[in-house]
Amino acid sequence: MKVGVIGSGTMGSGIAQVASTANCEVVLYDVKDEALEKSRQALAKVMNRLVEKGKYEQAKADEIQDRISYSTRLNDFKGSDLVIEAIVENLEVKSKVFQELEGIVNENCIIASNTSSLSIASLAASLEQAERFIGVHFFNPAPLMKLVEVIPAIQTSEEVLKKTKQTIADWGKVVVEAKDTPGFIVNKVARPFYGEALRIYEEGMANVATIDWAMKELGGFRMGPFQLMDFIGNDVNYTVTETVFKAFYYDSRYKPAFAQKRLSEAGYLGKKSGRGYYNYAEGALNPEAEQDEKKGRKILDRILVMLINEAADTLHLNIASAVDIDLAMTNGVNYPKGLLAWANELGIQYCVEAMDDLFEEYHEERYRCSPILRKMAAKGERFEV
Ligand code: NAI
Numbered sequence: 001m002k003v004g005v006i007g008s009g010t011m012g013s014g015i016a017q018v019a020s021t022a023n024c025e026v027v028l029y030d031v032k033d034e035a036l037e038k039s040r041q042a043l044a045k046v047m048n049r050l051v052e053k054g055k056y057e058q059a060k061a062d063e064i065q066d067r068i069s070y071s072t073r074l075n076d077f078k079g080s081d082l083v084i085e086a087i088v089e090n091l092e093v094k095s096k097v098f099q100e101l102e103g104i105v106n107e108n109c110i111i112a113s114n115t116s117s118l119s120i121a122s123l124a125a126s127l128e129q130a131e132r133f134i135g136v137h138f139f140n141p142a143p144l145m146k147l148v149e150v151i152p153a154i155q156t157s158e159e160v161l162k163k164t165k166q167t168i169a170d171w172g173k174v175v176v177e178a179k180d181t182p183g184f185i186v187n188k189v190a191r192p193f194y195g196e197a198l199r200i201y202e203e204g205m206a207n208v209a210t211i212d213w214a215m216k217e218l219g220g221f222r223m224g225p226f227q228l229m230d231f232i233g234n235d236v237n238y239t240v241t242e243t244v245f246k247a248f249y250y251d252s253r254y255k256p257a258f259a260q261k262r263l264s265e266a267g268y269l270g271k272k273s274g275r276g277y278y279n280y281a282e283g284a285l286n287p288e289a290e291q292d293e294k295k296g297r298k299i300l301d302r303i304l305v306m307l308i309n310e311a312a313d314t315l316h317l318n319i320a321s322a323v324d325i326d327l328a329m330t331n332g333v334n335y336p337k338g339l340l341a342w343a344n345e346l347g348i349q350y351c352v353e354a355m356d357d358l359f360e361e362y363h364e365e366r367y368r369c370s371p372i373l374r375k376m377a378a379k380g381e382r383f384e385v
Pocket of ligand 1: 137138
């Protein structure tokens with residue numbers, strides 16, 4: 001199989017590595033020579049490390065590298081079966097590349113985008129043959145993160161959807177299917193992990209270290225929300241939140257937080273700038289967690305129930321199946337358990353009451369309980385995960 005990858009940045013390079021490791025012949029294209037060179041060197045480094053660790057034989061590492069050719073000419077995509085685009089997040093720029101590409105590849109070539117925030121329908125509309133277009137959303141770093149969200153646009157044909165899912169699954173990925181809605185599954189369902197933690201912090205209920213401690217130690221999450229926001233970058237995380245908020249027509253459930261906006265404005269971007277919610281300078285003073293279990297449980301409960309409510313509402317709106325929603329969160333952001341499975345454990349009635357308590361306290365739309373939870377609780381049902 002011949003695979004073309006457009007854009008040799010963080011994501012494109014990772015996707016090229018995944019496809020080549022799965023024995024595909026890969027052409028990696030970028031407008032910048034330097035970007036291609038950087039990508040080639042980065043892959044060589046990764047492969048050397050894998051050989052040193054004994055994970056790969058030298059011959060295999062060489063083959064993976066040899067199967068990728070680096071090019072600044074779109075023409076080299078001729079004969080591709082699948083082309084995945086991973087360039088700047090800009091509709092006009094992407095559309096232009098797709099139009100040019102359609103004149104090069106043959107008509108049964110599937111064209112896909114790794115976009116995180118643009119609608120797949122709007123990208124598909126720039127093609128002559130819109131039915132061959134589809135979203136394939138990898139997670140960073142693509143070679144390590146198991147999840148890929150596959151997103152058919154309303155224009156996408158059934159055959160293209162089926163073939164794409166099969167190909168990505170053959171590459172060893174966990175494939176979930178999502179409707180073409182903002183944030184797809186992961187970037188939508190994960191919002192309360194940050195948003196509710198920020199609300200708790202803004203209200204002064206606890207400091208960042210206590211919230212992180214509660215989510216990690218009591219909830220089993222790998223990183224606390226503030227640690228994770230510092231890791232992702234507060235500018236990046238804020239932009240994702242704002243994009244989802246706007247795209248959902250200003251639904252208050254996704255409202256961004258001033259605390260995070262100010263941090264980005266101040267240049268406190270997190271680990272990459274040396275300071276975010278925490279100060280990463282050596283010897284810097286940082287807040288300490290109050291290891292108060294009762295308080296910690298309250299924090300965990302509030303964030304978790306908001307996450308469950310978001311996951312349930314995602315099912316309610318038919319954005320994905322219950323199984324795929326849980327797979328997405330455990331494989332895309334490494335949650336310790338699927339949220340719907342967690343809801344079954346806590347009890348659906350318990351989740352409804354917890355949401356209603358929050359709504360009672362705040363009288364904000366943000367805390368409305370998803371109708372699906374209420375219906376299921378009334379019937380004594382559980383999520384089928
Ligand atoms: P990046 O900035 O690391 O790489 C983009 C590359 O595209 C650069 O090498 C640039 O030279 C090249 N490029 C720009 N315009 C081009 C054009 N017209 N033709 C060919 N090459 C062009 O970006 P990154 O982070 O890899 O993101 C790429 C896409 O993947 C975006 O759509 C982004 O939303 C999406 N994405 C990013 C994730 C992340 O965590 N960084 C996760 C999932 C999706």
